[in-house]
Amino acid sequence: MILRPQFNDIRNIGYYLGRITLGLGLTMFVPFIIGLFLFKEPDPAFDFLIGANITVLLGLILSRLCKTNRDLHTSQAMVIVALSWLIAMALGAIPLFLSGHYNSFLDTCFETMSGFTTTGLTLVQDLDHLSLTHNLWRHLGPFIGGQGIAVIAISFLVGGANGTLKIYLGEARDEKLVPNVIHTARFIWIISIAYLIAGTIILGAVGMFIGLPAGSAFFHGACIFMAGFDTAGFAPQTQNILYYHSLAFEIIIIVFMIMGSLNFNLHYRLLTGDRKEIWKSIETRTLLLVVMLVSLVAMSGLKHFGAYSETMTMFRKGFFHLISGHTTTGYMTIYAQQFIKEWGNIALAGIIIAMSLGGCACSTAGGIKMLRVGIIYKALREDLKRILLPDSAVIAQRFHHIKTMFLDDKQVRSVLIVTFGYLLLYGLGTLIGVGLGYPLLESLFESTSAAGNVGLSCGITDTAMPAILKITYIIEMWAGRLEIISVFALVGFIVAFIKGK
Amino acid sequence: MKRILFICFFGILAHVFFASPSYAQTVSSLELINNAKQYDGKTVTYQGEAIGDIMARGEHAWINLNDGYTAIGVWVRKNDIKDIAYLGNYRAKGDIIEVSGIFNRSCPEHGGDLDIHAREIKKIIPGGPSFSKLSVKKFYIGLSLTFIVLFLYFINFLFRDKL
Numbered sequence: 213m214i215l216r217p218q219f220n221d222i223r224n225i226g227y228y229l230g231r232i233t234l235g236l237g238l239t240m241f242v243p244f245i246i247g248l249f250l251f252k253e254p255d256p257a258f259d260f261l262i263g264a265n266i267t268v269l270l271g272l273i274l275s276r277l278c279k280t281n282r283d284l285h286t287s288q289a290m291v292i293v294a295l296s297w298l299i300a301m302a303l304g305a306i307p308l309f310l311s312g313h314y315n316s317f318l319d320t321c322f323e324t325m326s327g328f329t330t331t332g333l334t335l336v337q338d339l340d341h342l343s344l345t346h347n348l349w350r351h352l353g354p355f356i357g358g359q360g361i362a363v364i365a366i367s368f369l370v371g372g373a374n375g376t377l378k379i380y381l382g383e384a385r386d387e388k389l390v391p392n393v394i395h396t397a398r399f400i401w402i403i404s405i406a407y408l409i410a411g412t413i414i415l416g417a418v419g420m421f422i423g424l425p426a427g428s429a430f431f432h433g434a435c436i437f438m439a440g441f442d443t444a445g446f447a448p449q450t451q452n453i454l455y456y457h458s459l460a461f462e463i464i465i466i467v468f469m470i471m472g473s474l475n476f477n478l479h480y481r482l483l484t485g486d487r488k489e490i491w492k493s494i495e496t497r498t499l500l501l502v503v504m505l506v507s508l509v510a511m512s513g514l515k516h517f518g519a520y521s522e523t524m525t526m527f528r529k530g531f532f533h534l535i536s537g538h539t540t541t542g543y544m545t546i547y548a549q550q551f552i553k554e555w556g557n558i559a560l561a562g563i564i565i566a567m568s569l570g571g572c573a574c575s576t577a578g579g580i581k582m583l584r585v586g587i588i589y590k591a592l593r594e595d596l597k598r599i600l601l602p603d604s605a606v607i608a609q610r611f612h613h614i615k616t617m618f619l620d621d622k623q624v625r626s627v628l629i630v631t632f633g634y635l636l637l638y639g640l641g642t643l644i645g646v647g648l649g650y651p652l653l654e655s656l657f658e659s660t661s662a663a664g665n666v667g668l669s670c671g672i673t674d675t676a677m678p679a680i681l682k683i684t685y686i687i688e689m690w691a692g693r694l695e696i697i698s699v700f701a702l703v704g705f706i707v708a709f710i711k712g713k
Numbered sequence: 714m715k716r717i718l719f720i721c722f723f724g725i726l727a728h729v730f731f732a733s734p735s736y737a738q739t740v741s742s743l744e745l746i747n748n749a750k751q752y753d754g755k756t757v758t759y760q761g762e763a764i765g766d767i768m769a770r771g772e773h774a775w776i777n778l779n780d781g782y783t784a785i786g787v788w789v790r791k792n793d794i795k796d797i798a799y800l801g802n803y804r805a806k807g808d809i810i811e812v813s814g815i816f817n818r819s820c821p822e823h824g825g826d827l828d829i830h831a832r833e834i835k836k837i838i839p840g841g842p843s844f845s846k847l848s849v850k851k852f853y854i855g856l857s858l859t860f861i862v863l864f865l866y867f868i869n870f871l872f873r874d875k876l
Contacts, residue, residue: 253803254847258855265858272865276872339762340779341843343803377876410833423768423775449765449777450784457768457775457786459824526824547783554749554818611767
């Protein structure tokens with residue numbers, strides 16, 4: 213028998229949603245202040261004042277009406293997380309919609325969800341004339357979403373609440389750097405801000421070296437770092453990274469993309485002096501192996517198809533996009549159509565595999581994640597040994613992830629459920645794309661890019677694409693970022709509300 | 714009759730060799746990107762708004778020209794772009810530039826970028842500032858909402874201990 217959620221359940225959810233909404237509203241004051249006083253763009257700045265006030269207003273009302281001090285259940289935390297991302301999408305879209313650079317509110321919601329989920333697919337119109345203030349928000353979105361919307365709001369606005377850990381887990385973060393989850397979330401923020409400052413200085417300096425004026429170089433540096441380290445792939449200009457025409461810029465971006473796709477725990481270990489962890493971790497080992505294998509596939513494809521006549525050019529273009537896809541960033545130095553017209557099916561298959569597998573767990577990267585790929589490989593090896601070795605043999609697989617652990621069936625089951633969920637998402641998006649008349653390979657490419665929170669596009673993502681496909685990709689980006697489980701919890705909650713007794 | 718034909722023939726020859734170069738029909742960025750292999754290495758004429766920044770690299774510079782669909786990078790001699798006064802961004806409508814040069818699907822000189830190496834460049838339409846003022850409607854809506862939020866926050870603060 214399904215139990216219908218009680219009034220107190222809804223009140224609990226409403227209270228936390230209110231706090232998260234309030235937190236989001238406060239972040240929207242950042243572009244307002246910077247836009248008004250630094251960029252001297254009053255009209256765009258007021259778009260943020262309006263958006264921020266509406267968001268704070270809703271947050272205040274929700275948290276007041278639903279105020280409670282009851283314990284939060286895991287299922288409620290999951291529902292809160294799933295709903296908070298939808299609310300953030302709708303409210304975060306307000307200032308962008310007011311900019312007049314989007315054809316519809318749906319397009320703006322698409323852009324905001326793409327930003328918060330660190331995807332990077334875009335529907336903005338005339339980006340080259342977008343104000344600095346709106347552009348800042350486009351890039352701040354991934355920086356906020358990469359660390360986790362709910363986690364940030366909760367860790368700063370609901371100090372010490374017992375629900376914080378459950379919300380933290382619900383937002384696809386399953387590791388704690390320090391024993392306290394609030395301290396973990398704050399530590400992630402501190403690391404991210406320190407990296408942001410360093411990254412902006414490095415990219416800004418390189419920007420000046422390649423001919424950008426100082427102000428522009430540092431603005432571009434900050435934007436590119438936020439969207440690169442947070443594996444989003446937004447850029448301030450239409451041509452994305454091709455705009456800069458610079459190898460130095462591309463190399464630094466590759467480094468930031470890889471850094472962003474590594475587990476925060478690994479960053480913590482490296483920063484605290486434990487350098488051996490990088491070689492011991494199952495994730496980094498798997499990442500290295502998979503990058504090599506997929507590079508081989510992509511490069512052979514490019515060579516076979518004759519996409520580039522020179523080997524160095526082939527390597528530069530191929531490796532950049534492979535890392536961009538694998539880290540689920542989505543930065544591009546070619547035009548979307550060139551993937552389909554010039555790269556050939558084998559190279560595209562390589563990129564699709566890279567996008568679907570993604571980066572490391574507990575990072576801003578999307579996709580199935582290296583930890584799961586590593587565990588599946590270990591489980592397969594264990595089963596193979598069971599078949600080959602005598603029945604009396606004791607078989608155990610170990611793997612190192614923060615600490616050395618023995619592989620158990622429960623772990624494998626949960627890994628397989630999420631992996632299956634991702635494959636289902638990739639497949640469903642592809643089917644809808646094909647149903648709407650797009651070719652199979654292109655549909656698979658775009659669907660994997662959306663659900664894996666990548667952002668590489670082969671040209672389907674366009675303001676002219678059908679609304680149903682925009683909604684499909686929004687759902688894919690949302691479910692992909694939350695690693696599906698929270699979305700299942702929300703669906704279960706709705707079913708229980710309708711059918712429960 | 715022979716003399717007339719002779720004059721016409723040399724007239725045409727003189728026009729071909731000595732007349733100032735005229736630009737062929739412009740090609741759009743969409744056409745160039747979609748048919749990059751077909752245009753690769755050929756001289757094309759492309760027109761677009763100069764956007765972003767000019768990035769000087771030694772004796773040359775990069776400018777990016779957007780024709781409404783997307784922008785294409787153009788590699789130009791620095792001396793040829795002195796005329797460019799406005800670059801497109803939020804505050805300005807950039808100069809519309811027409812460029813004639815070699816189109817590269819995968820430029821061997823620039824790491825495989827799709828670009829145009831300019832031979833000739835000219836400003837077609839000058840740009841200008843396009844800074845927009847603060848909308849009065851936005852100003853009043855923004856301020857009204859701020860007062861409502863502050864009022865609600867105050868009420869919330871007064872009853873903060875009540876569930």
